[in-house]
Each structure stands twice: as structure tokens, then as C-alpha cells.
Amino acid sequence: AQKVTQAQTEISVVEKEDVTLDCVYETRDTTYYLFWYKQPPSGELVFLIRRNSFDEQNEISGRYSWNFQKSTSSFNFTITASQVVDSAVYFCALSEAPPIEEYGNKLVFGAGTILRVKS
Template identity: 90%
Template sequence: AQKVTQAQTEISVVEKEDVTLDCVYETRDTTYYLFWYKQPPSGELVFLIRRNSFDEQNEISGRYSWNFQKSTSSFNFTITASQVVDSAVYFCALSAPPDQTGANNLFFGTGTRLTVIP
């Protein structure tokens, strides 16, 4: 069974501070995919990153960076120099590769609500 835990329900930071959102996952699959999505107040789900379980390289994209640690089953997300526009709910999600039916759904964590205070 797959499970994603985001222990931080809500985080508030002052603008320009760095913030790390934690994500811990459980799966029995040897191959799996991890995702982060951003959900701003407007409600849409915005894709941020997909990580293959075989690729443990950390990734940086502008102010965003991700730390994938297979040994601790964690996929943490750091925003550096946070901005007010970063205020949103952030979801970590997990999926197995598509099976022979061609589909496999995403399991979401409960999300972390980030508020960046000006």
C-alpha cells in the first residue's frame, strides 16, 4: 500500500526566509514516482516536479529545490527567499508506474499550507 505523510499542516514564514516542506512516503514498489504540486487559492493543481525512484539526484529549479533521500523515504521541498506568491497548499504525491492497464493513480499527502507574510 502506498502512503504519503506531510506532517506539517501549516507553516508561516516571513518573506525572504527559506522554508522546507517535508514529505515521507511508504511503498512496497521498487519503482515509483514522486511528485510535488502547488495549489494556490484559485484552486488549480500546478505541477512542480516529478522524480523517478532510481534518480536520487537533488534538483534545483530557480528558488525551488528538492532533496530525495531513498534511505529515509523522504522527498523534501525547499523554497529559498520565499515570496508572497508562494503562499499556497503544497501536496506531495506518489505513484507506481503504469501497470498493464496503462494507468496508475496518484496518492496524495494531506498537504502543507504555506503562508508567506510580507
């Protein structure tokens, strides 16, 4: 069965600090996809990144970077020089590639990490 663990319930940092959000996943499949979503205080869910299990290259997008390590089943998310606007709930999610398309591409979410960035 799939499982996503975000052990950090809440993190508080001061603006300009770097912060890493941890994500550990469990799956029996060799082909799977990992996601990060952001939920700002307004409540909507914003897609940040998708990564497939065959691509272990780290990715950087502006102040955001992601470290995917299959050996430790982790897909951690780092925000460099955090800003108040980064305050949100961040969700890590996992989807296994279905054997038949009609079975759907179901996402399993972690419980989320609340990030508070103080000025």
C-alpha cells in the same frame, strides 16, 4: 499499500525566509514516482516536479529545490527566499509504476501543507 505523509499541516514564514516542506512516503515497489503540486488560493493545481525512484540527484529550479533520499523515504521541498506569491497549499504525491498500463498510474496524495508567506 502506498502512503504519503506531510506532517506539517501549516507553516508560516516571513518573506525572504527559507522554508522546507517535508514529505515521507511508503511503498513496497522499487519503481515509483514522486511528485509535488502547488495549489494557489485560486484553486487550480500546478505541477512542480516529477522524480523517479532511480534518480536520487537533488534538483534545483530557481528558488525551488528538492531533496530525494531513498534511505529515509523522503522527498522534501525547499523554497529559498520565500515570497508572498509562494503562499499556497503544497501536495506531495506518489505513483507506483503499474504492472500493466491499463491498470493506470494512480496518484496517492499527502494531506497537503499550507504555506503562508507574510510580507
